[in-house]
Amino acid sequence: MKLLLSMMVLFANALSPQAAHAQSAWPSGPVTLVVPFAPGGSTDIAARLLAQHLSTRIGQPVLTVNRAGGTGVIGAGLVAAAKPDGLTFLFGSGSLAAGPSLMKSVPYDTASDFVPVSQLTAISSILVVHPSVPAKNVREFTDYVKANPGKVNYGSAGIGSLQHVAGALFEKQIGGQMTHIAYKGGAPANADLVAGRVQAVFGPIVELLPFVKAGLIRVLGVTSNKVSPVFPDAPPISADVPGYEIGTWHGMFAPKGTPPAIVAGMNRAVVSALADPAVRTRLLELGLEPVGSSPAEFTGYFLSEIKRWKELVQISGATPE
Numbered sequence: 001m002k003l004l005l006s007m008m009v010l011f012a013n014a015l016s017p018q019a020a021h022a023q024s025a026w027p028s029g030p031v032t033l034v035v036p037f038a039p040g041g042s043t044d045i046a047a048r049l050l051a052q053h054l055s056t057r058i059g060q061p062v063l064t065v066n067r068a069g070g071t072g073v074i075g076a077g078l079v080a081a082a083k084p085d086g087l088t089f090l091f092g093s094g095s096l097a098a099g100p101s102l103m104k105s106v107p108y109d110t111a112s113d114f115v116p117v118s119q120l121t122a123i124s125s126i127l128v129v130h131p132s133v134p135a136k137n138v139r140e141f142t143d144y145v146k147a148n149p150g151k152v153n154y155g156s157a158g159i160g161s162l163q164h165v166a167g168a169l170f171e172k173q174i175g176g177q178m179t180h181i182a183y184k185g186g187a188p189a190n191a192d193l194v195a196g197r198v199q200a201v202f203g204p205i206v207e208l209l210p211f212v213k214a215g216l217i218r219v220l221g222v223t224s225n226k227v228s229p230v231f232p233d234a235p236p237i238s239a240d241v242p243g244y245e246i247g248t249w250h251g252m253f254a255p256k257g258t259p260p261a262i263v264a265g266m267n268r269a270v271v272s273a274l275a276d277p278a279v280r281t282r283l284l285e286l287g288l289e290p291v292g293s294s295p296a297e298f299t300g301y302f303l304s305e306i307k308r309w310k311e312l313v314q315i316s317g318a319t320p321e
Contacts, residue, residue: 026086026262030061033252035091036075038068042206042286046121046250047091049282053273058265064091071095073106076253080108084255086262089117094162094248097305101313102160104320111306114253116298117263118270121250121288124224125166126234128208128217129200130193138221138240141200145176152178155189155198160318163189166202166223166246168316173241193217204248205231206287223247230287246312249305250288251298263295 031054035047044066051062067075072095082088090096092114100110108114127138133152135141145152156163159182171178181198183189186207193201194216201208202223209231211217221237222228225245238244252270254263273279274292283290293301 026265027058027060028085029087030063031058031086032088033062033064033091034075034079034088035064035066036068036072037066037093039066042288043091043093043250046283046286046288049279050091050120050270050273053276053279054266054269057269057272071099071103073099073103076114077107079253079255080113082255084115084257084259086254086258086266088255089266090114090253091120092251092253094123094305094309096251096253097302098160098309098313100306101310102318102320111303113256115256115258115263115295116302117252117254117295118267119249119251119291119293119298119301120270120274121283122224122291123204123206123248123250123288124222124228124230125162125202125204125247126208126212126222126231127170127200127202127220127237128193128212129220130196130198131216131218132196133199133218135220136218138235138237141220142174142176142240145171145178146174149177150179152200153181153198154178154200154202155181155183155192156201157186157189157203158182158184160313160316160321161186162204162246162248163202164318165312165316167200169246169312170202170237170241170244172315173244202246204287209287229289230284249291251302260295267295 033047033051035044037043047064051064054062067078076090076096079088079090099106135144154167164180186203189201192198194211212219219234222234223237223246225236225238271292274290280290
């Protein structure tokens, strides 16, 4: 018996260095973080910031690669088809969850071809109006819309965009009617809001904040269900319209089949990076609220977002293209 125990101890000791090596083998080389949008925007800036801080935490370079096109589909498709070895990740956004409801087909199964690693940020929108609108708060705006059916124009970045869906959800929940004006992007919609050609926009804080600070438009509320640290002066719309909530986010994903140990390792690095005061400050400057959730938490949230966007698109009346 003593001989058997001694042999078992020797065998275990012989295996332990190999086990330790297996745990420390990741990452075996540079890690690629695919950004499915063009360089220069807030998403790209946030991805590069995170990559820089992840590099110091995992001991390997984290390289950002932009693969824009198809509202994020091209970049996401590259990650879905990548080898699940922990060397390729996606810096995804809410458009990944919305895709199945807005597009007739995508080259992957959104719900099963990605492994959620962590929600990175939360992105709230704000309801802003032109100064000619007499409403000074959400309650007054609700009354104004209901008293003037179809006369309030709200601009958006296009049919099925976040701005469009946010406006349609607002109409449904207050029992009012506005007129949707679709533009080819958020910038022209914001320009026409400033010019008074549309009266309202439900848009991302980062896009609208310069006009707010210049006094060109008025903020009535934020679309999150709580005060946003990005713009704490805006009260939640839900305070006057119970249940109203809409926004988007960034999240990190790995290809299907990536080992749980690698996912957990990257998650620890992400959560640590997002807790860094310098990272948090810069993200808030970009209009992004840092999150840093567990893989299990983000998986549940991601699946709920896919379902929610299906409902939101139906409310908006948008059809898959």
